[in-house]
Amino acid sequence: MSADMGFRTAPAKQMGLRHLAGALSYSMGGLRRLMAETAFRHELLGAVAAMGGLALAGAGAGALVGQFVLLCGLFAFEAVNTAIELLVDRVSPEFSAFAQQAKDLGSFSVLAMIVANTAWAGLALWRALAG
Numbered sequence: 001m002s003a004d005m006g007f008r009t010a011p012a013k014q015m016g017l018r019h020l021a022g023a024l025s026y027s028m029g030g031l032r033r034l035m036a037e038t039a040f041r042h043e044l045l046g047a048v049a050a051m052g053g054l055a056l057a058g059a060g061a062g063a064l065v066g067q068f069v070l071l072c073g074l075f076a077f078e079a080v081n082t083a084i085e086l087l088v089d090r091v092s093p094e095f096s097a098f099a100q101q102a103k104d105l106g107s108f109s110v111l112a113m114i115v116a117n118t119a120w121a122g123l124a125l126w127r128a129l130a131g
C-alpha cells in the first residue's frame, strides 16, 4: 500500500506535551500542503504587501494586529477550502451538483475573507496616510 493513497496506519494517540508537539507537527504538514496551492502563495504575497504597506505608512499597532488577525482567518479558510476540494475530488471525481456546490461554497468563504482583508487594509492605509 502506498503512503500517497492515504493508507498509512494512524500514529498512536499522545498525551500532554507530546500531544501538543504532535498537533504542531501535523499542522506544519498542513502548511506544507497549503504551500502547493497557487492561491495560497498569492495570498501570502498579498499578506506581505498589506503588512509591509501598513507598517511603511506608519499605521498603529491596532491596525497591524487587526490585519494580522484577518490574514490568519484568510489562511484558515484557505486551508479548510483546500481540504474540502481534496475530499470532494475523492468522493465525486465525476461531475455532480453536490461537488459543484461544496466547492463553490468553499470558494465563497475564501472570497469573503479576501474582501474583509482588503477593506481593512484600505481603511487602515487611508487612516495612516490621512492622519
Ligand SMILES: Nc1ncnc2c1ncn2[C@@H]1O[C@H](COP(=O)(O)OP(=O)(O)OP(=O)(O)O)[C@@H](O)[C@H]1O
Pocket (backbone or CB within 6 Å): 085, 092, 093, 094, 095, 096, 097, 099, 100, 101, 103, 104
Ligand atoms: N466534480 C465536480 N462536479 C461539478 N462541478 C465541479 C466539480 N469539480 C469542480 N467543479 C466546479 O468547477 C469549477 C472549477 O472548479 P475547480 O476545482 O477546478 O476550481 P479551481 O479553483 O480551478 O481549483 P484549483 O484549486 O484546483 O485551482 C467550480 O465552479 C467547481 O464548483
